[in-house]
Amino acid sequence: MEAFPISNLDAYNWKELENRYYKAMEQHKEAEDALQNHILRMLEVIFMAWSQTTITRDETRAFKRFKTQMQHVQNSEASLEKKKRHYTDVVKAFESALALLDDRL
Template sequence: MNSQKETADRSPSTPGHLVPFDWDDFEARYEEALKDANRQEQDLLEEFETLIKYFNVWAAAASVHDTERGVKRLQTRERYVKIAEQSLSQKKKHLTEVVRAFQSALALLSQS
């Protein structure tokens, strides 16, 4: 009858007798897992800092390169403008001489 009472007291969801849990071991494993996670995080942060240094060097080099290219482009444009101004000045001078020649020719024709 005692066995029937134990069976009646236990429902299908009741697991029965639980063994004592070692909370000290659990706490020690938990702390060790946290320390391990902190070490991994620290390693990742150190790797990230190293990569940031490489990125900064790369970015600075790219910036210098872009600045040099910009200066060269500006110099090329300045040369182009100077050549265009010289060409325009020569055309203006030539056309001024042509106009003077026509004026001289008209003056000679009007005197006759």
């Protein structure tokens, strides 16, 4: 870049300076646009990764909840079956006791 001629301002090529300025600004604008596009692509990638992580975490939590609920239902069913057998045994014991009493009378 040439030095600015302080002594003779009227003879300086102002149009050339203006053209160089616009060219430099256009180069900066192109670089800024390219950087913005790159950042937008990176943000899309980051958002997709974040979104997928959230979905995966939610699916994992839902599966764990489902397993816990299934285990609770299975335990409840086993407990009810155990109580049913116990009550059946108690009724049979009473029936046997009543039969013994009937035989004695």
